[in-house]
Amino acid sequence: MNSKRSEPWFNERLNSITGQKNWCKQDEIIYNQTNRHASKLNFFYQAFEFISENSIFGNYHEFGCHRCRTFRMALLESSRHFLENKMRFFAYDSFKGLPKVEQDHEFGSRWNEGALSTSKDEFKKLILDSGFKLDNVRLIEGFYDVSLPNIDKKEIYSDEKASLINIDCDLYESAVPVFQHIDSLVQEGTILYIDDYFSGYKGNPQKGVSLALNEWKNSTKWKLENYRDVGYAGRSYVLYK
Secondary structure: OOHHHHOOOOOOOOOOOOHHHHOOHHHHHHHHHHHHHHHHHHHHHHHHHHHHHOOOOOEEEEEOOHHHHHHHHHHHHHHHOOOOOOOOEEEEEOOOOOOOOOOOOOOHHHHOOOOOOOOHHHHHHHHHHOOOOOOOEEEEEOOHHHHOOOOOHHHHHOOOOEEEEEEOOOOHHHHHHHHHHHOOOOOOOOEEEEOOOOOOHHHOOOOHHHHHHHHHHOOOOOEEEEEEEEOOOEEEEEEEO
């Protein structure tokens, strides 16, 4: 038996020396995306098992919803753990891409104004085309410094807390109002997932979304216990008093 063929990770096109003779940039993108999203899906499985086993009753909140990828992962795992009818799913996004900011983000055109844009209609279609319903999904549109302070939390959340919060907003300027907003949504056992903890800035924790997180850690009453790292850039925590 060919020992390489028996390895579950082995793929002639993507992982072998032979396959890399004609390796191109598109192959690298596919390779990275495949591994990255497999890691994220595994995280969502573990997170929802934790939520289910610990009876953490609460909703899913995602800040930054480009392509609806992790949002659909949350819908999928909530269904697998029989939680889809007990949760509401909030998607916060401008649905017009990133805002304009003055700061140099060291990530070139990837973070320019309007980048990473998925429209509301596209977002809803991705959910429906994947076999999910929109019954428990609510879209909150706008840049966070404007949309979040104007939310009537009593009306929208009805005192419900969060079981899982996903912050995937790339920029420090976007993350600051998000952390200010979530403080009252958190409960003991809430999982906080930072998708871009190590994205950009060569991993410097004094820049970007990780800076916004560290500033919030110094101001909130909640404590953060390291939970799981996700892919090359993500980090998650369990919150407690």
